[in-house]
Amino acid sequence: MARASFGTPNPTQAHAPDSPRSSESPIPGGIQGDLEQELLGLANALYNLGTTVVSDLTKDKDKPTSVGKQVGARVNDVIGHLSTLDNMSQHIPTMIPMQVLDEIDSARNPMQVTRDHLERAATENQFINGKIQAIKSFRALYNEALVQAFPDLKEYLVEPAETVHVNGATNGNGMHG
Structure with a gap:
């Protein structure tokens, strides 16, 4: 689904040293790879539009040029990428x-939000x-004080055994979970 157009990255070309892809894993195959390729194409088309403007x-301004046609072509390229992305969205079940999206709109890095959480x-x-x-410590001290004050209660003040979960973890507080 990725289109070949002016400035659209080609996955078979070598990456520039400052390219974000040069140190990352290769573009995945299938619909996810097509989507990533289309997003890269859109980013490049937006960059080209910005530089043209x-x-x-x-x-x-005194020189007559045909830059207006160049801007129009760049805008059409951006619209084409957006249209392709909209069509691709029907086949992608990933929910964000x-x-x-709100954090991205407010110019915050989603990775920073994740780290904060x-x-x-x-x-x-x-x-x-x-x-x-603190509760375990209080319970032990309280039980000790009860046994000193009421020795007959000693048999009823048994410490809870550690609970062993299915995964082998213990919580040691006598409660499950």
Whole structure:
């Protein structure tokens, strides 16, 4: 589905040293590869449109040129890529969370958002683990104080055994999960 047009990257060509693809894995095959190729073509078409517009604005306005036709052709190229992407979207089941799109729209890197969520989850996990340890410690001290005050209760104050899960992990708090 990838089109050959002026400036569209060719996957068989060697990549420029500053190309983002030069250090990454090769373009995958199938519909995902076609989609990636089309997105690269769209990015290149947008770049070409931008450079054409900038060069048009910087040229001397007294000289009659045919730059208007060049801009129109570049716009048509961008529209063609967008149309192809729209047609391809019918065959791609991948769903992108709206939060990711919102972050991209607000000029935030989605990888940074993911990192922030992971760091927050790790912090909350440490906080909850601290609470569990505090409750275990309190329970042991409380049971010890109860046994000293009421020796007859000793047989009823048994420490919970560690729970062994299917995957072999233990939680040690007498609760499942």
